Amino acid sequence: MEEKLLLLRPDERLIAQYEDYKRDFLAAGDSMDGAGPLRRSSDGRDWLARLRLYEDPATLPEGLVLATQYILVRESDGRLLGMLQLRHDLNDYLLKYAGHIGYSVRPSERRKGYAKRMLAMGLDEARKLGLTRVLITCSTENEASRRTILANGGVFENTAWEPDDKEMLERYWIEL
Numbered sequence: 001m002e003e004k005l006l007l008l009r010p011d012e013r014l015i016a017q018y019e020d021y022k023r024d025f026l027a028a029g030d031s032m033d034g035a036g037p038l039r040r041s042s043d044g045r046d047w048l049a050r051l052r053l054y055e056d057p058a059t060l061p062e063g064l065v066l067a068t069q070y071i072l073v074r075e076s077d078g079r080l081l082g083m084l085q086l087r088h089d090l091n092d093y094l095l096k097y098a099g100h101i102g103y104s105v106r107p108s109e110r111r112k113g114y115a116k117r118m119l120a121m122g123l124d125e126a127r128k129l130g131l132t133r134v135l136i137t138c139s140t141e142n143e144a145s146r147r148t149i150l151a152n153g154g155v156f157e158n159t160a161w162e163p164d165d166k167e168m169l170e171r172y173w174i175e176l
């Protein structure tokens with residue numbers, strides 16, 4: 001039987017695991033996609049406080065769009081497996097490069113199908129929000145992310161050069 005996975009909103013209960021997740025990514029030298037401000041947060045509590053700013057129009061930093069943070073947790077042992085951020089709209093930068101959804105799975109839990117399942121659950125949340133299609137992008141070098149998008153119905157639109165990170169991105173749309 002398939003393991004039960006939960007896509008949850010982060011709260012204080014898993015506070016120690018957020019810092020642990022960040023440490024894993026720093027140790028692996030990996031990009032913390034779909035984790036919002038985790039990289040620049042001083043600890044788990046600071047991360048939660050920063051996330052709240054993105055979820056309320058009254059506190060949303062200038063130029064950003066509302067975004068909801070999710071975490072993927074394995075029910076059997078409560079382990080934090082992945083993170084996914086759902087942006088409610090596209091601004092110019094998101095339309096060109098970053099899309100509606102970003103995600104990551106912790107290095108020690110990869111290649112178990114978790115990203116594919118997490119994205120499917122994230123798409124359900126996007127549907128609940130009223131979105132009818134979402135944009136997801138990945139680096140041309142990122143085979144795992146490309147396969148995750150394709151497995152969830154991604155339709156390739158084009159590639160775009162992202163000047164800040166200096167990488168070529170593939171842009172995919174998923175109809176909801």
Ligand SMILES: CC(C)(COP(=O)(O)OP(=O)(O)OC[C@H]1O[C@@H](n2cnc3c(N)ncnc32)[C@H](O)[C@@H]1OP(=O)(O)O)[C@@H](O)C(=O)NCCC(=O)NCCS
Pocket residue numbers: 030031032033102103104105106109110111112113114115116117137138139142143144145147148151
């Ligand atoms: C991309 C990422 C989320 C994939 O997570 P994952 O849980 O290992 O992915 P899954 O196990 O669900 O596998 C998804 C697909 O990618 C394939 N895959 C996974 N890792 C792979 C790798 N290293 N090389 C090639 N293919 C890989 C799987 O075989 C599967 O494809 P399939 O269904 O055609 O067999 C993870 O590698 C990650 O967090 N990377 C760093 C952050 C990142 O790149 N995020 C995406 C930004 S666009």
